[in-house]
Amino acid sequence: MSEKTLHLRLGIFTCLVALFLIFYAIPSFVFSPSNVGNIILSPLFWPYVLAGLTVIVGLGLLANALTSAKDTPFEDDETVHPEGSAPWMRLGALAVIMVLVMVGLPTLGMVWTAMLAFAACAFLFRTRHPVAAVVCAVIVPLLLYAFFAHVAGVAIPQGNFVRLP
Amino acid sequence: MSLMDSLAAGFSLVGNFEAFFMLFVGLVVGVVAGAIPGLSATMAVALTLPFTFAMTPINAILLLLGVYKGGIFGGSIPAILIKTPGTPASSATILDGHPMAERGEAGRALGMALYASCTADAVSNLALILFAGWLASFALNFGPPEFFALILFSLTIIAGVSGESLLRGALSALAGLLLATIGLDLVYGTNRFTFGNPNMMGGLNFIAVLIGLFAIPEIINMAWNPMAHLGRTRALGKSRCSWADYKNSFKAIIRGSMIGVFLGSIPGIGAAPSAFLSYSEARRTSKNKENFGKGEIEGVAASEAGNNGVAGATLIPLLALGVPGDVITAIIIGAFMVHGLQPGPMMFVLNVDIIYGLFIGLIVSSVFLLIVGSVAIRGFRFVADVPKRILMPGVLILCIYGVFAVNNNIFDVGVMFVMGWVGYIMMRNRIPAAPFLIAFILGPLLEDNFRQAMLMSGSDPSILFRGPITWFFWFLTFVTVFAITRSTLRKKVPLS
Structure with missing residues (x-):
């Protein structure tokens, strides 16, 4: 991707977000008492100022894209972004792991969820040390539990099944 | 309180094994994290923060400062040995450090990097001690309009951390400023973007946003390209940095330290530009200028002095004005707040023992860095061998525990994951994360001081220009904006 294309996309996206904020999000989700006489002191003032600045930056990005003569791709594009569908599959899998972590934390407890998440991630990243990964998946969450629960006094979620001392 | 009383109060806080131990541990963690490419000093400070919750404020801040200073030096190790800077600040070190490693002088380059770093660190700490108190006493006269003008000026930091595109x-x-508006309104207490969720009434948790932006994108990036980190490590070689090498480079080290102190004390410039400026000044004035870029030890000394000279100086605006000097000090501001401290001029009145405790700790940190650095240079091979595909899942688990521990709230873990994906999308689209974080921290302060000023004046905006202090900061803001605009236009239209 070139800078011109990137700025064009970002400019359009930024302007759309700013318009969404001005015409829908701020009126709907920012509440102001009815007795505020001066707009400068209203809770609505600051979000509107920021949304206005967002429009300006969005227009700046568009102007930059439209006036830029160069359309050369970024130098590191090929090395940073491998081709094929496998990277997208791994990203999807990582997103699923994160969702499962959110579900697992209150039900399974933090330690067991962390163990499963560790092992899943290590295999997702195609580790060349599977045994070490499994050992670390068990030890790291237990050590962190020991520190946070017994040293820092944090109430680590224990879940509904196996409770740790 | 006299200087001696303040010093005694500071000693009473840090004059124990635990405080120095924490500083030492921080340096070790920082050097190791800085030495692992992909685990930057910023990420190391962010990940260490949750471990400080159970500590006393002074121990916590010393630990984090240790990580910060260690991380900046640690970044030079992979820069020299595998041509991959551990931190952006070490990019200039590659120019001469790696050619030295290629001809079998890695040990000499690393030795010089360490000695230059320690010298610059000591100079920088001295500058902090000399100037922070003076600046804070001046800032005691500030009211909301002055703070508004100061914070507005500090937002020009963003130009310094914007990278390739302003x-x-x-x-x-702007995304950071908008995100900071979430929560209850500061004056009227009405809801802003809370969507009826009580977890969002206090705003988004700073640490969840911070770790989400700086640590999680690296993990997601690992899923995208698990092979990206593989590189070739050079051996240390037999040659070592000698006293003659140090003496010959001393001028470059001192000049680099001064450049680091000057640029570090200006919010937003950071270590990387300082390292490059120091390097180019050393090359301009050196007798061996034709050797620069081919493995000149003076080049390594200058760039390392430049980036380490920043470390103490960035704490000058942090401690004296409550404004972050760079992204790491922005995280450290968060740490102060977590421990119930508000950095700024009042801290020199209310918590003078902590201020002097930090000064003492910082002086000792330069000596500790020398010890830790010497061992780290020899032990780098072990650090480089840590499999990143096991390390990154470990970082993920650490993030989950750390973010949960802030408020004992699973919602914060969700915020961290969401911010992680936001950070990753930003990374893919070359949008820098540092301005987001700085704006997220400064946003509420800016709004709060603006509205307080308006309340004071009955909504008369002329209060924002009420005296020489505000004029000074407005002047600086306009000069900075003018300079940024001019340099952006020059870049866009080359003069050739």
């Missing part, structure tokens, strides 16, 4: 940096900062 517009993308500004976009990132």
Whole structure:
């Protein structure tokens, strides 16, 4: 991707977000008492100022894209972004792991969820040390539990099944 | 309180094994994290923060400062040995450090990097001690209009951390400012973007946003390309940095330290530009200028002095004005707040023992860095061998525990994951994360001081220009904006 294309996309996206904020999000989700006489002191003032600045930056990005003569791709594009569908599959899998972590934390407890998440991630990243990964998946969450629960006094979620001392 | 009383109060806080131990541990963690490419000093400070919750404020801040200073030096190790800077600040070190490693002088280059770093660190700490108190006493006269003008000026930091595009940096900062509006309104207590969720009434948790932006994108990036980190490590070689090498480079080290102190004390410039400026000054004035870029030890000394000279100086605006000097000090501001401290001029009145405790700790940190650095240079091979595909899942688990521990709230873990994906999308679209974080921290302060000023004046905006202090900061803001605009236009239209 070139800078011109990137700025064009970002400019359009930024302007759309700013318009969404001005015409829908701020009126709907920012509440102001009815007795505020001066707009400068209203809770609505600051979000509107920021949304206005967002429009300006969005227009700046568009102007930059439209006036830029160069359309050369970024130098590191090929090395940073491998081709094929496998990277997208791994990203999807990582997103699923994160969702499962959110579900697992209150039900399974933090330690067991962390163990499963560790092992899943290590295999997702195609580790060349599977045994070490499994050992670390068990030890790291237990050590962190020991520190946070017994040293820092944090109430680590224990879940509904196996409770740790 | 006299200077001696303040010093005694500081000693009473840090004059124990635990405080120095924490500083030492921080340096070890920082050097190791800085030495692992992909685990930057910023990420190391962010990940260490949750471990400080159970500590006393002074121990916590010393630990984090240790990580910060260690991380900046640690970044030079992979820069020299595998041509991959551990931190952006070490990029200039590659120019001469790696050619030295290629001809079998890695040990000499690393030795010089360490000695230059320690010298610059000591100079920088001295500058902090000399100037922070003076600046704070001046800032005691500030009211909301002055703070508004100061914070507005500090937002020009964003130009310094925007990287390759100012517009993308500004976009990132605006996203941070908008995200900071979530929660209850500061004056009227009404809901802003809370969507009826009580977890969002206090705003988004700073640490969840911070770790989400700086640590999680690296993990997601690992899923995208698990092979990206593989590189070739050079051996240390037999040659070592000698006293003659140090003596010959001493001028470059001192000049680099001064450049680091000057640029570090200006919010937003950071270590990387300082390292490059120091390097180019050393090359301009050196007798061996034709050797620069081919493995000149003076080049390594200058760039390392430049980036380490920043470390103490960035704490000058942090401690004296409550304004972050760079992204790491922005995280450290968060740490102060977590421990119930508000950095700024009042801290020199209310918590003078902590201030002097930090000064003492910082002086000792330069000596500790020398010890830790010497061992780290020899032990780098072990650090480089840590499999990143096991390390990154470990970082993920650490993030989950750390973010949960802030408020004992699973919602914060969700915020961290969401911010992680936001950070990753930003990374893919070359939008820098640092302006987002700085704006997220400064946003509420800016709004709060603006509205307080308006309340004071009955909504008369002329209060924002009420005296010489505000004029000074407005002047600086306009000069900075003018300079940024001019340099952006020059870049866009080459003069050739």
